[in-house]
Amino acid sequence: MGDSQYSFSLTTFSPSGKLVQIEHALTAVGSGQTSLGIKAANGVVIATEKKLPSILVDEASVQKIQCLTPNIGVVYSGMGPDFRVLVRKSRKQAEQYHRLYKEPIPVTQLVRETAAVMQEFTQSGGVRPFGVSLLVAGYDDNGPQLYQVDPSGSYFSWKASAMGKNVSNAKTFLEKRYTDDMELDDAVHTAILTLKEGFEGQISGKNIEIGIIGTDKKFRVLTPAEIDDYLAEVE
Amino acid sequence: MAVEQANLCTPQDAAVVRTLRVFRDPHVDRELEPATVLIIITKHVMSSPSLNFQTQISGLILSLSFSGQRNMSNSVIEVPPKGGFSFDLCKRNEMLAKKGVNPPSFRKTGTTIVGLVFQDGVILGADTRATEGPIVCDKNCEKIHYMAPNIYCCGAGTAADTEAVTDMVSSQLQLHRYHTGRESRVVTALTLLKRHLFNYQGHVSAALVLGGVDVTGPHLHTIYPHGSTDTLPFATMGSGSLAAMAVFESKYKEGLTRNEGIELVTEAICSGIFNDLGSGSNVDVCVITKGGKEYLRNHLQPNPRTYTNSKGYSFPKKTEVLLTKIIPLKEKVEIIEGGDAMEE
Secondary structure, eight states: OGGGGGSSOTTSOOTTSOOHHHHHHHHHHHTSOOEEEEEETTEEEEEEEOOOSSTTSOGGGOOOSEEEETTEEEEEEEOHHHHHHHHHHHHHHHHHHHHHHSSOOOHHHHHHHHHHHHHHTTSSTTOOOOSEEEEEEEEETTEEEEEEEOTTSOEEEOSEEEESTTHHHHHHHHHHHOOTTOOHHHHHHHHHHHHHHTOOSOOOTTSEEEEEEOTTOOOEEOOHHHHHHHHHHHO | OGGGGSOOOSHHHHHHHHHHHHHSOTTSOSOOOHHHHHHHHHHHHHHOOOHHHHHHHHHHHHHOOOOOSSOSSSOSSOOOOSSSOOOHHHHHHHHHHHHTOOOOOOOOOOOOEEEEEETTEEEEEEEOOEEETTEEEESSOOOEEEEETTEEEEEEEOHHHHHHHHHHHHHHHHHHHHHHOSOOOHHHHHHHHHHHHHHTTTOSOEEEEEEEEETTEEEEEEEOTTSOEEEOSEEEESTTHHHHHHHHHHHOOSSOOHHHHHHHHHHHHHHHHHHOTTOOSOEEEEEEESSOEEEEEEEEOOOOOOOOOTTOOOOOOOSOOOOSSOOOSSOOOOOOOSOOTTOO
16 A cells, blocks of 8 residues: 555654554554453452563563552553653653642543653654553542553543453453453452463463552552462462 | 032032942942942931931932943943843942942741651651741741651751752652662752752752661751751751750760650750740651651640630621611613524
């Protein structure tokens, strides 16, 4: 198609009305490791595979789920280095908001500002879009919330969502299993089962990462021991 | 210079002109500016209360004219530079100070803040009076500011400065904690604060007592408005610092227990409260140990409000209430029924 002529420059639209670089960025996301999030009635859970390139890598040093504020956490699919940059910027924005208004930043505001940063990189010269999609989980005055932010800068609120490899299978599984009145523990079990669906090899507390936030409004990443407990319950 | 052409009506005017001539500094190779002349004249007016002199002086000012004939290249009217601070008037200020015309001095705000290291950690103490010159504007303000879960900071000086600086560094420490995943260290807070204060060359008037417990142990530091710091086992700052330091110097010893430490801090603050006009009201104490912190707000209240009239106070009513029902004199609005006013 004539698209290929327009695929190198980010700031030029193709004749079909697409920005081809963003499509490519989404492809990069789609080849990243699976991650998913589920919003329960009393909390949110986000999870991801933590497949390391070799058994020699120190898996305790790799942390894919990060905390942005005490009550907001984030996970990604795609390029890790891009994720680190976004996390740093988001943390700074959350802190600036807090300094100005003396209130913890609402989840929607933080998502909006992160999405604005990602959009900036789709309209500036000499830069490329971020090769990550984020799943932001938070609990504020509006209750538990789960947002997905794409490389284009668009964001959506989801009840349950998945990204990365195996996304269609994961989403179908979630659609079947999701109920509106799920509790947080049920949501964790569902997340583990969904990850298990497309998992190659033996799933354990060391090769997946789970982050939860409940009514206490404190985001935390589960320890491998806790994940193993949940895994035992699932089987 | 055109002041020679001024209308010399009285001997006082001649005195002013003589002063002006003296002030024309040969080292500064530019004309005396209108601002400088005004300062000198005002000083003379202030020192002489007679009205006559003042009216003569106003006549003198009006007849002053600065001719631009001599130096067209250095125009007297200054266009403000495009950006940055203009240091032109600093030389003038220096010259005036040398001749004895000093700028107004700043008001020192009053406070007593103290800190000491005891066997398990650090105890900070502060009074709770905030002053605006001779007036107490807040009888129970909070001078012990949060920096990190394990670090607190007492602030003396301009309240806005201490609050803004501690807030800003607290924010920076929070970001640092996210990035490193570790507890903040007291020296980190210390360095961030002193760098900021040094950059502003003492204009941010914040004198701080910083204390906390981190992985390396308990620490106590003082930070001065110009950016210098001290590390001490016990420290005091503020206008009541001498009174508090007297107590510390006589009673401090190493290895105090928690209760002994709190008692000593309270005594030191009370000494500041009762002997310094700038400090007063209640005592706030904050105990920081490895396990956590205890913020004892209003730990001691040695200045309660006594002798209030139990019957309350009745103030005689001065304004008469004329009518309790308000009847409009005329209906102001006429309602037009039907028709669409926005049709066209």
